[in-house]
Structures are given as structure tokens and as C-alpha cells.
Amino acid sequence: MNKRELADLVRLNIEKMNSYSSARDQYNIKDTESIYLDANESPFENGVNRYPDNKHYELKTVLSKIKNVQESQIVFGNGMDEILDLIVRVFCDPSLDQIITLPPTYGMYNVIASTNNVENIEVPLNSDFSINVQKVLSKASEKTKIIFLCSPNNPTGNSFKYCDVLKLINEFDGIIVLDEAYIDFSSNNSLTGLINEHDNLIITQTLSKAYGMAGLRLGMGLSNKKIIDYINKIKPPYNINSLSEKKVLSELKNIQSVKKNIMIVLNEKLKLQTALVNLCFVEKVFNSDANFLLVKVDDVKLRCTQLLKNGIIVRDRSNDFLCENCLRITVGTPAQNRFLIKTLITI
Ligand SMILES: *Cc1c(COP(=O)(O)O)cnc(C)c1O
Numbered sequence: 001m002n003k004r005e006l007a008d009l010v011r012l013n014i015e016k017m018n019s020y021s022s023a024r025d026q027y028n029i030k031d032t033e034s035i036y037l038d039a040n041e042s043p044f045e046n047g048v049n050r051y052p053d054n055k056h057y058e059l060k061t062v063l064s065k066i067k068n069v070q071e072s073q074i075v076f077g078n079g080m081d082e083i084l085d086l087i088v089r090v091f092c093d094p095s096l097d098q099i100i101t102l103p104p105t106y107g108m109y110n111v112i113a114s115t116n117n118v119e120n121i122e123v124p125l126n127s128d129f130s131i132n133v134q135k136v137l138s139k140a141s142e143k144t145k146i147i148f149l150c151s152p153n154n155p156t157g158n159s160f161k162y163c164d165v166l167k168l169i170n171e172f173d174g175i176i177v178l179d180e181a182y183i184d185f186s187s188n189n190s191l192t193g194l195i196n197e198h199d200n201l202i203i204t205q206t207l208s209k210a211y212g213m214a215g216l217r218l219g220m221g222l223s224n225k226k227i228i229d230y231i232n233k234i235k236p237p238y239n240i241n242s243l244s245e246k247k248v249l250s251e252l253k254n255i256q257s258v259k260k261n262i263m264i265v266l267n268e269k270l271k272l273q274t275a276l277v278n279l280c281f282v283e284k285v286f287n288s289d290a291n292f293l294l295v296k297v298d299d300v301k302l303r304c305t306q307l308l309k310n311g312i313i314v315r316d317r318s319n320d321f322l323c324e325n326c327l328r329i330t331v332g333t334p335a336q337n338r339f340l341i342k343t344l345i346t347i
Pocket residue numbers: 078079080081082106150153154179181205206207208214217218219
């Protein structure tokens with residue numbers, strides 16, 4: 001099968017446009033001794049009076065090492081959500097193009113599609129939450145620009161089979177976005193290595209979950225340089241604020257603590273799973289490769305209300321496809337989980 005070239009997948013207006021350029025880009029200045037009179041900033045130093053580095057040099061240096069990719073293969077977003085939106089805007093013409101998503105999955109794909117007036121073709125997962133690869137491929141047309149895959153998937157917690165993901169990458173004539181928000185909790189490795197072999201793959205990751213920095217809003221897209229350059233072309237230049245950048249850089253110096261916290265969460269998840277399985281009102285605890293558990297109960301509204309009365313908030317996912325009477329519980333600290341289990345036993 002002959003696949004479309006990248007330039008044929010990108011929207012024409014994006015292909016043709018020029019991106020925003022600042023004086024500091026044009027002269028490529030990194031010298032802190034210069035007198036900056038180019039950007040109408042306040043000259044009075046208070047730590048944040050200057051615009052942040054729109055090329056994110058330091059962040060790229062550090063995260064390219066951690067993620068084992070080249071600096072030219074990374075783009076940063078104000079959370080992964082911004083990256084997902086930028087990807088849709090690079091490839092999908094409003095009211096013409098389509099994306100494919102595989103519910104039950106992360107709700108923002110649909111929100112982003114709606115915001116951009118892009119049709120979302122939903123191809124539900126099989127009842128065991130695996131991908132119906134043939135069905136997905138059969139729904140794709142020349143209007144279909146992107147397939148969103150989320151592995152480990154939210155809210156189900158499972159990872160997709162490598163072979164299914166690879167088949168879609170190989171056979172879909174368009175862009176595959178693989179959302180790895182929970183990859184650091186997974187027993188499977190990240191598929192970032194595949195961006196060097198497949199020119200239609202974008203992997204998205206975030207510092208919001210395992211890295212513990214949801215409040216800083218730092219997400220990333222990892223792909224080949226050509227795709228990254230298109231996303232950079234339309235990215236708001238100063239989307240990563242300087243305080244976030246600073247805090248991320250200082251937190252990443254202590255990657256051991258991130259790893260330690262992941263181990264604690266995984267260990268707690270097992271304990272929580274065992275406790276949940278033993279409750280009479282729990283019908284099923286789905287296997288999870290992430291930091292949360294999808295739990296099928298007898299009466300989801302009742303159980304959520306009871307937990308809420310005890311000051312515990314969990315997520316009712318019962319409106320999602322295949323998730324009838326299911327709630328999603330994030331693994332907390334050991335003390336929080338002990339309190340949760342104690343509460344569950346008494347309700
Ligand atoms: C939490 C989450 C995100 C959002 O990440 P941010 O970087 O916080 O925007 C993306 N995808 C999935 C599947 C998530 O669960």
C-alpha cells in the first residue's frame with residue numbers, strides 16, 4: 001500500500017504559513033550580558049519580567065536524556081492536552097477531516113475534536129478492552145488523519161498489545177498518536193524507540209502523573225523532526241512559563257525520588273486490589289498497568305455517595321462505554337489507601 005506523504009497529511013494553510021519569530025530567535029542570542037530592548041518587557045528585574053525561552057533549550061537537554069530521544073524529536077506543551085490539541089490543528093481541517101478514537105478512553109480527545117470542529121469516529125474497544133484492529137482500519141477513509149491510542153488506557157488501565165499497536169502504525173495511512181501518560185507505571189516499555197523507524201508515529205507523555213508535577217503543566221510530544229517542526233510552527237511561543245521550567249529542572253535532578261514513588265504506588269495498588277476483590281459489593285477489579293484501578297460495583301451512585309460522605313472522592317465512570325457501574329480509584333499514599341479500605345469495609 002502506498003501511504004500519503006507527511007506534506008499531504010498536514011493542512012495546507014499550516015504547510016504554507018510562517019511561524020512567529022522574535023528578535024532573539026533571529027539573532028540566536030543566549031548572552032545574558034546583552035541589553036534587551038526588543039520585546040517590550042519591563043526592564044526591572046523581579047525574576048519573571050522576561051519572556052521565557054521559547055526554544056526550551058535547558059528542558060530539551062535534560063528531558064531528551066531521560067526519554068532517550070534527540071532534542072529535535074521533542075516538543076513541549078502546556079500539559080499534554082495542549083500537545084494533543086496542536087496535533088489535531090496541524091493535521092485536521094475543521095469540518096472536513098476526521099479522527100478515530102477507541103472508547104472507553106481519555107475524554108479530552110473528543111473535547112479537542114469538537115473544539116476544532118473535527119469529526120470523531122468512535123470505534124469501541126472489544127469487551128476485554130483490546131483493540132478491534134480490523135474494525136478500526138475499516139472505518140478509516142481519506143478524511144481520517146489521526147488515530148488516538150492510549151496505552152496504558154484511561155479509564156480501563158490496560159495496555160494494548162504491542163502487535164495491535166504496531167499493526168495500526170504499519171497499516172493506517174495517517175498519523176498514530178500514542179498517549180503514554182501512564183507509561184512510567186507500566187510493566188511494558190515505552191515505544192519511543194519506534195519514532196526512529198516509523199514516520200507516522202507521535203508519542204505523547206506528561207510530567208503530570210508519575211513525575212508528580214500536574215500543577216506545572218508540562219507535556220511533551222515525541223516524534224520525528226519533521227512532525228515536531230510542524231507542531232513547533234503553530235505552538236504558542238511562550239507556552240511553558242519560566243516558573244514551571246525552573247521547578248521542573250530542579251525536580252528532575254531528583255529522579256530517584258520519582259522512581260521510589262512509582263514503586264510505592266505500584267505496591268499500594270496490589271494491596272488495594274486485594275482488599276477490593278474481597279468486598280461483597282465489588283464485582284470486578286480490572287487489571288491495571290497504571291496508577292488507578294477500574295472497579296465494577298453493584299451500585300456506582302450509592303458507593304460514590306457513601307465514599308463522599310466519608311470525605312473520599314473517586315471518579316464515577318459508569319457513563320463510559322463498557323464501564324457500567326464502574327468507578328475509577330486513583331492509588332493514594334499508604335495512609336490514604338488504609339483509610340479508603342477501612343471505609344470500604346464499613347459501608
Ligand atoms: C492525565 C492525562 C493526560 C493529560 O496530561 P496533562 O499533561 O496533565 O495535560 C493525557 N492523557 C491521558 C490519558 C491522561 O490520563
